[in-house]
Amino acid sequence: MNSAVLSSRPAPRASLLLPALLACYVIWGSTYLAIRLALVSFPPFFQMGTRFLAAGVLLMAWVAWKRRPLPTVAQWRNALVIGTLMLGGGMGLVASAGQHIGSGLIAAFIAIVPMLVCGWGLLFGQRPSRLEFAGMAVGVAGVLLLVQGASFSAAPVGMACIAGATLAWSLGSVLSTTRLPLAAGPAGFASEMLCGGAVLMLISLALGEQFTAPPQPQALAAWLYLVVFGSLIAFSAYLYLLANASPAMATSYAFVNPVIALFLGVAFASEAVSNGEWLACGVILFGVFLIFRGKTANGPG
Template sequence: MSNSTVLRAGASPNLLVPALLACYLVWGSTYLAIRLALASFPPFFQMGTRFLCAGALLMAWVGTCGGPWPTRRQWLHAAFIGTLMLGGGMGLTATAEQHVGSGLVAAFIAVVPMLVCGWGLLFGLKPGRMELAGMVVGVAGVLLLVSGASFHASPTAIACMAGATLAWSLGSVLSTTRLPLAPGAPGFASEMLCGGAALMLVSLVLGEQPQWPPQPLAAAAWAYLVLAGSLVAFSAYLYLLGHASPALATSYAFVNPVIALVLGIAAGGETVSGHEWGACAVILTGVVLIFAGKAKASGD
């Protein structure tokens, strides 16, 4: 992608590695946590309460530290980006996990870097040959994945994941181009608050009813999603979007599917066929090609 660099001006190298590890390790484990929390918390209610709680805690911390509040325009940006990335991306991801194993959902989400490349075309970011090859290979891998028994039995899951990845990737591109958030923690908090509100509105329209009292394991999974998945990992991702190259910011797509698949099998009792493992390998090959192409372009 033309002149992208690994680390943007103003970014702290000391924060880069922790942010990457949070996206790699914590996010990889949240897919199983989402599935466990579904036992008591319906998809949109689960995601809505998760991000409202995390956003409120983060915004309270901003207020305590005397940090600047987002402007009116930045709140409008947060509302649009939050509705896309959280309302569409996370709400539909949780819905898909009602029908398909968490590891396979994570494997589908590995197409996000390819979609980011595609949306980038609208903003004058022309992919190179290797990136185009990666997109083709990745799409082939997704088609192979959804033709397997797990996805083939659930058209609903396919529709949800298609919508989730399109919304998430578009929100990621817009947040770094046309609709920037407030810098730092206020921007992260405003997006989570706005996205959480959008999710709760959908939950209300759908008439979702959480189980009360919740099952202990579901409650623990929900708390993990709030603290680790939202406050730590999601904030880390937004930091990377604003301070690192798009290639590095979305590099979690390499690691998350592997962690999610292993955890789903080991701790969630999920099964993955040889066909589905092969599809995951094809998808990750496409991701590798995209990142290799971006690295080559940035080095030219």
């Protein structure tokens, strides 16, 4: 991001920065528990597919109502690839992992995404700094500690799902900023959600997912929460932070989400986290912090 552009921006309203930060911290941190609650009635890929299709339709309708530019054919193609990776593979497998592993530990494992982004970036000529390399090494050590815990060792299918999810999400993140850019602003997010949601529904159909009973009220409320708060409000808050705050502030949610997810999982879903798993989560977050410092030390803003 160009520092001249940053310096020419009008000063953001301080009253909106805090709510936007809290939205990214609390809402995104709570979506892992909401995914688990929705799984009671909604199969994983169907849950995610309908969530992103609903949010994508609402957001694209807003873009059209505001007469904002719609994505081009090339940008729709990019959205299909990115949506397939980040939402079809990433979020679909996260929901699948939620059937086997606690939501808090899933969020802690997903904290390694910045490390994987650095790794994928090597293939596209993005050489990490020494501090970023150190953060990747610390993060890998934390992951090795985490997967030794009882929660992961007892659920190899869940482990495979969350590993695949992080690989797909991080690759999609790198491609979206290098080779396959999306349309600018809300139109890009909407096109990604529509394409990813369609792919998720195709996967759900191929797997033969189906309802065994009408949705329970708690599961339906969790699904609505994911659509309105997780996909629309939190994404809008993140876009606001990207436009009005420093990159460091906008991406600081990566440190907070796992902590909130772990707390909510223990407090409201009776999820068990051992002392060793808490330690591993701390090591992973320290690795993310080192990568974060490496990026902010070398990047503008």
